[in-house]
Amino acid sequence: MTFAGPLRGYGARLAAAPPPSVRARAPGKVNLALRVGPLGDDGYHPLVSVFQAVALFEEVTATQVPPGTGITLTVDGPQSAAVPTDATNLAWRAAELLATHTGVEPDVALHVRKGVPVAGGMAGGSADAAATLVACDTLWETGVPRADLAEIAAALGSDVPFCVLGHTAVGTGRGHLLTPAMTRGEFHWAFAASDRGLPTPQVYAAFDSLARTASPVVGIEEDTALMQALRAGDPAALGAALHNDLQEAALSVRPELARTVEIAREAGALGAIVSGSGPTVAALARSRPHALAIAATWTAEGAADTVWTATGPAHGARVVAS
Numbered sequence: 204m205t206f207a208g209p210l211r212g213y214g215a216r217l218a219a220a221p222p223p224s225v226r227a228r229a230p231g232k233v234n235l236a237l238r239v240g241p242l243g244d245d246g247y248h249p250l251v252s253v254f255q256a257v258a259l260f261e262e263v264t265a266t267q268v269p270p271g272t273g274i275t276l277t278v279d280g281p282q283s284a285a286v287p288t289d290a291t292n293l294a295w296r297a298a299e300l301l302a303t304h305t306g307v308e309p310d311v312a313l314h315v316r317k318g319v320p321v322a323g324g325m326a327g328g329s330a331d332a333a334a335t336l337v338a339c340d341t342l343w344e345t346g347v348p349r350a351d352l353a354e355i356a357a358a359l360g361s362d363v364p365f366c367v368l369g370h371t372a373v374g375t376g377r378g379h380l381l382t383p384a385m386t387r388g389e390f391h392w393a394f395a396a397s398d399r400g401l402p403t404p405q406v407y408a409a410f411d412s413l414a415r416t417a418s419p420v421v422g423i424e425e426d427t428a429l430m431q432a433l434r435a436g437d438p439a440a441l442g443a444a445l446h447n448d449l450q451e452a453a454l455s456v457r458p459e460l461a462r463t464v465e466i467a468r469e470a471g472a473l474g475a476i477v478s479g480s481g482p483t484v485a486a487l488a489r490s491r492p493h494a495l496a497i498a499a500t501w502t503a504e505g506a507a508d509t510v511w512t513a514t515g516p517a518h519g520a521r522v523v524a525s
């Protein structure tokens with residue numbers, strides 16, 4: 204008996220098989236509360252942030268390439284033309300940093316599908332980095348423990364650790380030291396996004412130049428009502444407790460956002476704020492149809508380039524297919 208026939212057949216099938224590939228997703232976020240202290244010596248503002256992940260996902264596919272190929276990056280989806288595809292992209296840097304940390308060669312083809320508004324204060328770029336870490340860790344079989352992954356994430360950007368963790372969490376430090384928060388039920392959000400992004404450093408600079416005497420100690424105490432609303436699953440109480448210390452700074456750079464917030468309130472939003480450093484405006488709705496109605500009002504008033512709706516909380520970075 205000979206195996207030559209069947210083995211040749213098997214070999215032919217292997218040659219035709221696509222290279223190994225891992226697809227991962229990570230969520231965008233909204234800051235339910237953002238309290239910012241004065242600029243520190245490290246160039247960062249100490250903050251306390253209550254993050255909620257929302258079900259708008261960045262999807263990253265990491266595909267094996269021949270050794271020595273290095274990293275390549277392609278991007279598609281809404282506003283993808285505005286996203287760099289070189290080593291300045293946070294997904295690229297995430298693959299590079301993970302490779303350095305684990306001692307593997309940084310050989311991978313990354314493909315990013317955008318699902319979060321670009322440069323909108325919703326951590327879309329950070330979600331790309333988070334999804335890339337998880338995808339490459341699986342593809343390269345590096346098995347990095349979650350705690351180490353969180354440290355690598357923090358080195359990439361202040362919001363990356365939360366995009367890895369997901370759900371709802373309180374962030375301190377630069378926003379990267381996280382404690383999960385208890386929540387009940389689902390919250391319905393509408394988002395008004397602008398094609399013109401607002402760079403985070405510009406908003407922090409405006410915050411500094413507004414010469415607000417920010418409290419030197421930033422605490423979570425102010426947000427007791429917010430934490431209770433989350434635990435109770437009470438959207439009306441949550442809407443009333445939304446807070447953003449960067450809102451005034453974002454409005455000073457983009458005054459027209461005040462009208463976007465106002466329109467949401469007129470449409471019955473339980474609360475409406477600039478999301479993080481903006482320019483996206485987030486509105487909390489009573490229900491999914493109400494979220495759609497708020498989004499439709501923004502569109503009718505010409506107050507947004509794109510509108511989005513999503514529920515929160517959503518899961519953190521995870522592999523969805525390999």
Ligand code: C5P
Binds near residue numbers: 246403407
């Ligand atoms: O950490 P990340 O790269 O996202 O931050 C971008 C910029 O935003 C920082 O260089 C800094 O100017 C500003 N920033 C800050 N305080 C924070 C987070 C970010 O001043 N807590």
